[in-house]
Structure formats: C-alpha cells, structure tokens
Amino acid sequence: MINKKVKSKNNFFWIYVVILAIFLGIFFLKSSFYNPKKIDQDTFFDILSKGEIEKIIVKHREIVHVYLKKEFLPSHGINIIPNDNLNQKFITTEHPLRYEFEIGDLQFFQRKFEEYKKRYNLDAVIDFKNQQEYTITKFFFDYGIFFILLIIFWFFIFRRIGSTGGGAGGQIFNIGKSRARLFDENDNVKITFKDVAGLEGAKEEVQEIVEFLKSPQKYTKLGGKIPKGALLIGPPGTGKTLLAKAVAGEAKVPFFSLSGSDFVEMFVGVGASRVRDLFEKAKEKSPCIIFIDEIDAIGRARGKSSIVGSNDERENTLNQLLTEMDGFGTHTNVIVLAATNRSDILDKALLRPGRFDRTILVDPPELNERREIFRVHLHRLVLSDQIDTDFLARQTPGFSGADIANVCNESALIAARRDRSKIESQDFLDAIDRIIGGLEKKNKIIKPSEKKRIAYHEAGHATISWLLEHAAPLVKVTIVPRGRSLGSAWYLPEERQLTTPEQMKDEICALLAGRSAEEIIFSNVSTGALNDLEKVTKQAQSMVAVFGLNDRIGNITYYDSTGQNEFSFSKPYSEKTAQIIDEEISKIITEQYKRAKSILKNNEKKLSILANELLEKEVLFREDLKKIFGERPFLDDIGEILSKSNKNVRSE
Incomplete structure (x- = not known):
C-alpha cells in the first residue's frame, strides 16, 4: 500500500516536470520564431537591390522590420517544406520576418528606398505603424506563457503542501487538517507494558488511564470523573514515548499520535485549525487517546518573550488547545496524553487540573530499575555465561533507558567486530567506555x-x-x-x-x-x-x-x-x-x-x-x-x- 502511494506521488511529480518542460520549450521556440536578426542599412539595401524583399514596416519612425519573399527564404537559412496538396508553393517553418535594423533620418531613408525601387524596378512595399499593436494572440505569446507557468508552479506547490497536511486528495484546503497518525485494533502495535521496565510508578498511573477507557463504570459509579489528560515529565531517554507506545498497544481504543511541531506552520491560522480538526476526529472515535509528544513546541508559556508579537501563531494554537481540552462542550471520553522534558517552560493554564489532571514524573532509573531494563534488552542478545546484570547495572549510574539500550547494542557490535560467537563482559565494559568517553584513539601521536x-x-x-x-x-x-x-x-x-x-x-x-x-x-x-x-x-x-x-x-x-x-x-x-x-x-x-x-x-x-x-x-x-x-x-x-x-x- 505504501509503495503504491509513493509511486503515485512520483508519477505526479514527473507529470509536472514534463508539463513545465513543454511550456518552456514553447516559450523558447516562440522566442526564436519571432526574434529577427539584426543587420545594418548597407546590408539591407544590398538585399533590397537583389529583389528578395517583399515588404518593410517602419515602426515608431526608427525601427524597420524586413519581410522576405518566400522563394528566397532558403538562401537566408530558413527551412521550407514543399507541399503539392495545397495551392501554396511552400510552407515555411518560420515567420517570413527575418531582419530588422534602426534608422536615423526617416525622410532620408524613405528617399533612398524609393530610388532603389526605381533603379532596380522593385515591387517592395513600405508601411508605417506608429502605435503599439496588441492582439489577443500576441498578448498570449508575449505574457500569457508566464502566467501559465506561474499557475502551474503554484498548483504544484499547494498540492504538495496539501498532501503533507493530511486529508484526502492532497488539495490546498487540507493544509489545516490534523497530521495525527491513528492507531486502532487493526494496527499491529506489539509494544506492551511488559516491554517497559524500571518505571513502575509511572507505569501504574498510565495503566490506570487505560482502565478508565476500558471500564469507565468502575470509577464513575462512585461519582468520579475520568481525567482529561496526563503529562509525562522527565529527562530525555527515560521512556516517556515508550510508555505512550505501550498505551497504544494495550488500550484497544483508537490512539492518535503526533508531535507538538506538527501543529506549527508558516501560514496563519493553520495550527489552530489542525487542533480543531484533531479533536473533531477524536470525538468521532470516542473513547480514545490523543498523544502529543514534545508538547513544549506549542505549550510554551505566553507573554514571556521580550519581543512583542514574536510568535502569535504559536500562542493562537495554544489557546485553541486549551479551549479544546477544557471548554464548553468538552464532555467526551477523550484523554490527552502528552510528554515533555521542558516542563518548566509550559504555560500554567495548560498544567492546571481540568486539562492535565495528572503529572507523571519519569525519572532516570535507579539501581534496581536499571537491572530490570538490562534484562529486557539482554534477552535479545547472544550472551556468555559470565554476564552479570547486577554488575552492569552498577556500572551505569545516571544512565537512562535509552542509554542502556545503546550500551547493549554497542556491546553486540563490538563483539561482532572481534569475531566472537557470544558477547563477553569486556564487550559491555568497552561499550560503556565508548558511550561515556568517546572512541579510543590509540594511534594519536603524543610527545x-x-x-x-x-x-x-x-x-x-x-x-x-x-x-x-x-x-x-x-x-x-x-x-x-x-x-x-x-x-x-x-x-x-x-x-x-x-x-x-x-x-x-x-x-x-x-x-x-x-x-x-x-x-x-x-x-x-x-x-x-x-x-x-x-x-x-x-x-x-x-x-x-x-x-x-x-x-x-x-x-x-x-x-x-x-x-x-x-x-x-x-x-x-x-x-x-x-x-x-x-x-x-x-x-x-x-x-x-x-x-x-x-x-x-x-x-x-x-x-x-x-x-x-x-x-x-x-x-x-x-x-x-x-x-x-x-x-x-x-x-x-x-x-x-x-x-x-x-x-x-x-x-x-
């Protein structure tokens, strides 16, 4: 399915390229078709004396356009095609306008032209046009091509924007549609709470949110209300997004996932429009969960910037989010789950009860938690019998879950580099050293x-x-x-x-x-x-x-x-x-x-x-x-x- 979509987009791209090439070819052909060759007066009178000129047109009393007779076109480098089916003797592939030149004194030029006609018994005609002429055809060839190219270009740009903005058809009006990705029971999300180790406190609270949606009567029969939202706060790599993935795998309800930066756009009003569209889709799928990763991209506190009006679009997006989370007509089973590592800069209105009722701290794992995280990642590796998870947990104080996963992966790469059949303890120690201190440089020259x-x-x-x-x-x-x-x-x-x-x-x-x-x-x-x-x-x-x-x-x-x-x-x-x-x-x-x-x-x-x-x-x-x-x-x-x-x- 994905390959078909990619192929379709590539086909449209090449269609646009071909259309653009055709119009550019027409433009350059038109330029060569109507641009006459510059000559001087002596050359003109030499051609005139040979009887090869049909007529000349003097424009604005200073520019002379020279039209050749058709039978003399080949001698001037103009291709012709013989045609016996038509009454015409030749069909030219170019306009007979071939030369132009400038004159100084019009009366002097006119007298000399008449003298040549009498001397050589010529039938050339002279005409005068002092006003600018524009026909519909000429206007199209002069300026219409640029308008068409401009329309094609903008159509292509807006189609691309619309296709990335979500919605069917990729039209320009879909730019305000939500970019959230929907996961439901048809999606094969394999991550569960069993894959989340070392976050027992945070996992319990998140599991309870899932239970709210599965069996709300258990909590509402006593008069309680389902929380509107939960905010995951913690340093990078501690497992906030992993918890959200586990919720998507366990909840068995529609799960909308997107990033805070997905609301941000250069066009005014797009962010707020995407927020409205997101919650409209969520209400249709209710009960469901919305997960906004890195919510600080739009949730930064308002009014802290010293530059007035520095980012009104972001603030408008935040205002719309606040209204959707807790405003009139928000009695729906839609829970907002968000994550950030910059909780100190979030707007207070976003953090108040009624919007994010729960704040869940996801701290770096302690010794016992690191041991559990190691066990989750080690079961995929081929290990020697000497590996001690307790020792590895003690060797990694301050490491986050992502750091521990990186240690396990680096140790496997190091063991493979050494052509081992199993991963040894030294491989883990070298991986820890590599992550903390950097790559070893034994060849560095030191005095x-x-x-x-x-x-x-x-x-x-x-x-x-x-x-x-x-x-x-x-x-x-x-x-x-x-x-x-x-x-x-x-x-x-x-x-x-x-x-x-x-x-x-x-x-x-x-x-x-x-x-x-x-x-x-x-x-x-x-x-x-x-x-x-x-x-x-x-x-x-x-x-x-x-x-x-x-x-x-x-x-x-x-x-x-x-x-x-x-x-x-x-x-x-x-x-x-x-x-x-x-x-x-x-x-x-x-x-x-x-x-x-x-x-x-x-x-x-x-x-x-x-x-x-x-x-x-x-x-x-x-x-x-x-x-x-x-x-x-x-x-x-x-x-x-x-x-x-x-x-x-x-x-x-």
Missing part, C-alpha cells in the same frame, strides 16, 4: 613529555579518590586518548538521595588533584584541567548559591525552579551579595586545591610509582592501586564487584 604529564595528572586523580572517604571509588585509570580527553579516570559514583557539604568538598578535591599533581612534579600547570575546573566551579557555585551550604550566605537559595529568571536581565541579588558569592566560591576551590596538594605531597613516592605504572601499562585497575596504596581505608559496598570485574578483564 613523551606530554605523556608523562598526562600520567601524573591521572595518577593524581586516582590517588586522591583512593584516599578520601567520600570520593567515588575508582574503576580504572588510563592514559589512552579517548574522545577529546588525553587520559581519564573511571569511577563508580555512589547513588545518593542527599549530599552533604563534606561529600561535595571531597569530590572537588578529587577533581583538583590532577592539576595539583602537575604543580608538585613539574612546578607548573597546563591546560589539561579544563574539564575538571568546569565541574569544580559548578559544584562550588551550587554549594553557595543553590543549596544554601555556605555560612556567609546562609540558608538562602537563588535557584528558580519556575524558569522565570531565564527571561530576566537582572540578578536576584545585590552587587554586594554577588561579591560575597564570588569570594566564597573562590575560597572553597582554593581550600580544596591546597588540601589536594597536601595529600599528594605526603604520598608523592606512591604517586610516582602509580604514574610510572601508567606509562608502562597505559591502563590500571583497582587491583593495581591496592598493590601500591594497600586496602582502601574506607569501606565501600562495591569493592568485591569491581575486583571481580577486573579479574575477568585481565583474564581476557
């Missing part, structure tokens, strides 16, 4: 002096993270370039719900350890700590200005969860407070930098051993640090898992 500095820089990170209580446990450290980094240390951060100032300071200290090691060993620093300094500065800023963890600022936060400050040109604090914030941020960073230098100086010998090991082996694991520093002085619950992983890696 020995730079490589030594990189080794000490990364050894500094590894040393401090091993010796501080709240620093993230080290997984491995490497000086192999990967992505934009020349070296990297891999950690397994603790998943906390709350963070204390001591924990944040330990993290800052570990980040500053690389530059501290450079200063201790080389007595200067380099630009290699840019990424570390960026993270450190943001961490210190959040301690002072966001979380209220500074004594001088006190229990005050300048964080605005509503997003209003995004459009403000003034800071929410005075210049004096700004100076205090700058001083406290600098103080925190300076203190932790001195602390890192102090710890590294006390362990300078072990730091050098670790750096030399890195220069020799390029990659070191947790077990290597144990040999140099001994057991980590602080207990962590993942040491055994990391040690087990390192043994598996070394065995390969």
Whole structure:
C-alpha cells in the first residue's frame, strides 16, 4: 500500500516536470520564431537591390522590420517544406520576418528606398505603424506563457503542501487538517507494558488511564470523573514515548499520535485549525487517546518573550488547545496524553487540573530499575555465561533507558567486530567506555613529555579518590586518548538521595588533584584541567548559591525552579551579595586545591610509582592501586564487584 502511494506521488511529480518542460520549450521556440536578426542599412539595401524583399514596416519612425519573399527564404537559412496538396508553393517553418535594423533620418531613408525601387524596378512595399499593436494572440505569446507557468508552479506547490497536511486528495484546503497518525485494533502495535521496565510508578498511573477507557463504570459509579489528560515529565531517554507506545498497544481504543511541531506552520491560522480538526476526529472515535509528544513546541508559556508579537501563531494554537481540552462542550471520553522534558517552560493554564489532571514524573532509573531494563534488552542478545546484570547495572549510574539500550547494542557490535560467537563482559565494559568517553584513539601521536604529564595528572586523580572517604571509588585509570580527553579516570559514583557539604568538598578535591599533581612534579600547570575546573566551579557555585551550604550566605537559595529568571536581565541579588558569592566560591576551590596538594605531597613516592605504572601499562585497575596504596581505608559496598570485574578483564 505504501509503495503504491509513493509511486503515485512520483508519477505526479514527473507529470509536472514534463508539463513545465513543454511550456518552456514553447516559450523558447516562440522566442526564436519571432526574434529577427539584426543587420545594418548597407546590408539591407544590398538585399533590397537583389529583389528578395517583399515588404518593410517602419515602426515608431526608427525601427524597420524586413519581410522576405518566400522563394528566397532558403538562401537566408530558413527551412521550407514543399507541399503539392495545397495551392501554396511552400510552407515555411518560420515567420517570413527575418531582419530588422534602426534608422536615423526617416525622410532620408524613405528617399533612398524609393530610388532603389526605381533603379532596380522593385515591387517592395513600405508601411508605417506608429502605435503599439496588441492582439489577443500576441498578448498570449508575449505574457500569457508566464502566467501559465506561474499557475502551474503554484498548483504544484499547494498540492504538495496539501498532501503533507493530511486529508484526502492532497488539495490546498487540507493544509489545516490534523497530521495525527491513528492507531486502532487493526494496527499491529506489539509494544506492551511488559516491554517497559524500571518505571513502575509511572507505569501504574498510565495503566490506570487505560482502565478508565476500558471500564469507565468502575470509577464513575462512585461519582468520579475520568481525567482529561496526563503529562509525562522527565529527562530525555527515560521512556516517556515508550510508555505512550505501550498505551497504544494495550488500550484497544483508537490512539492518535503526533508531535507538538506538527501543529506549527508558516501560514496563519493553520495550527489552530489542525487542533480543531484533531479533536473533531477524536470525538468521532470516542473513547480514545490523543498523544502529543514534545508538547513544549506549542505549550510554551505566553507573554514571556521580550519581543512583542514574536510568535502569535504559536500562542493562537495554544489557546485553541486549551479551549479544546477544557471548554464548553468538552464532555467526551477523550484523554490527552502528552510528554515533555521542558516542563518548566509550559504555560500554567495548560498544567492546571481540568486539562492535565495528572503529572507523571519519569525519572532516570535507579539501581534496581536499571537491572530490570538490562534484562529486557539482554534477552535479545547472544550472551556468555559470565554476564552479570547486577554488575552492569552498577556500572551505569545516571544512565537512562535509552542509554542502556545503546550500551547493549554497542556491546553486540563490538563483539561482532572481534569475531566472537557470544558477547563477553569486556564487550559491555568497552561499550560503556565508548558511550561515556568517546572512541579510543590509540594511534594519536603524543610527545613523551606530554605523556608523562598526562600520567601524573591521572595518577593524581586516582590517588586522591583512593584516599578520601567520600570520593567515588575508582574503576580504572588510563592514559589512552579517548574522545577529546588525553587520559581519564573511571569511577563508580555512589547513588545518593542527599549530599552533604563534606561529600561535595571531597569530590572537588578529587577533581583538583590532577592539576595539583602537575604543580608538585613539574612546578607548573597546563591546560589539561579544563574539564575538571568546569565541574569544580559548578559544584562550588551550587554549594553557595543553590543549596544554601555556605555560612556567609546562609540558608538562602537563588535557584528558580519556575524558569522565570531565564527571561530576566537582572540578578536576584545585590552587587554586594554577588561579591560575597564570588569570594566564597573562590575560597572553597582554593581550600580544596591546597588540601589536594597536601595529600599528594605526603604520598608523592606512591604517586610516582602509580604514574610510572601508567606509562608502562597505559591502563590500571583497582587491583593495581591496592598493590601500591594497600586496602582502601574506607569501606565501600562495591569493592568485591569491581575486583571481580577486573579479574575477568585481565583474564581476557
């Protein structure tokens, strides 16, 4: 069915191309048909003296058109076709108008023309036309062709717009039709709630919406009302659209799916028209569900832009959506399901009860949820017996469901690249490294002096993270370039719900350890700590200005969860407070930098051993640090898992 539609569109396209080519050919043929050749007066009188001219017409007292006799046309390069069936001797393929030239003095030219007629006994005729003549035929050949081409062009454009705008026939009036795709019981939607792992809370609420539509009497008999809408909010890749696909597979009711950008169009009023058309179709299919993905494309808060009238069309579309969701005459079993990762910029009128009655948070998965997500994606892969889903879940803190799916796919590609019959643990670890750090660049040329500095820089990170209580446990450290980094240390951060100032300071200290090691060993620093300094500065800023963890600022936060400050040109604090914030941020960073230098100086010998090991082996694991520093002085619950992983890696 799809192939037939595509073929039909292609046929129409080539028809338009052929029509356009025909009209262009007619236009150029007409141009060559009627455009006479320019000559001078001497040439004209030479032709006239031979008796080859039938008549001349003088226009506007300055331009002379020369018409040749038909029997002399071949000698002037004009093709003729003999015809015995007609009384005419020849049929010309071109108009007999062949030449034109300009004259200066009309009286002088006329006297000379009469002299030539008498001298050579000619029958040529002279005529004068001083007014512009236009017949219907001439007007068509001069200007009609352009109007026809213009009409054909616009017809083609509007037909294309109409065909993409929805509706039958692809006519221009269908531009205001909804672009929503309808899924019903006839469509084979295979995704169900069983395919959605790790989103138990969000899944329960969405499942209840499906139950509302399947058996509304269960809820309405007690006086309750079916919710008008539910809004899925969460970071990218957490499974919002996947939940909607599961609803489409489970609901067994008509399901309209579209994106917020489908309402946006360059023509005025099209967005609102598409909203009306969408809800009209939904009411006809009631009970049903409408899913609008990325609703922030049309749901952005009104009146926040500093430019007056910057996007009235989008606001009109939003107004129509608000009216359709909760206005007069909206007592229908139509539930609107929407998703966004920018809930802070949505209009308050859109979020109020009666429109989106439920707000469902879809957060990044935690440890147990990541384990379940891995199990969903791993059952499609050919795995070795050593794969531990618990270890993989611990190795991917902060990963979304989409990231985990990408890890599984990358591991399969890496294993295939290595000609394995099954996917091993190392393939998963390499896939995680590839996603976090980028592609490994073993062939990158680095000077020995730079490589030594990189080794000490990364050894500094590894040393401090091993010796501080709240620093993230080290997984491995490497000086192999990967992505934009020349070296990297891999950690397994603790998943906390709350963070204390001591924990944040330990993290800052570990980040500053690389530059501290450079200063201790080389007595200067380099630009290699840019990424570390960026993270450190943001961490210190959040301690002072966001979380209220500074004594001088006190229990005050300048964080605005509503997003209003995004459009403000003034800071929410005075210049004096700004100076205090700058001083406290600098103080925190300076203190932790001195602390890192102090710890590294006390362990300078072990730091050098670790750096030399890195220069020799390029990659070191947790077990290597144990040999140099001994057991980590602080207990962590993942040491055994990391040690087990390192043994598996070394065995390969």
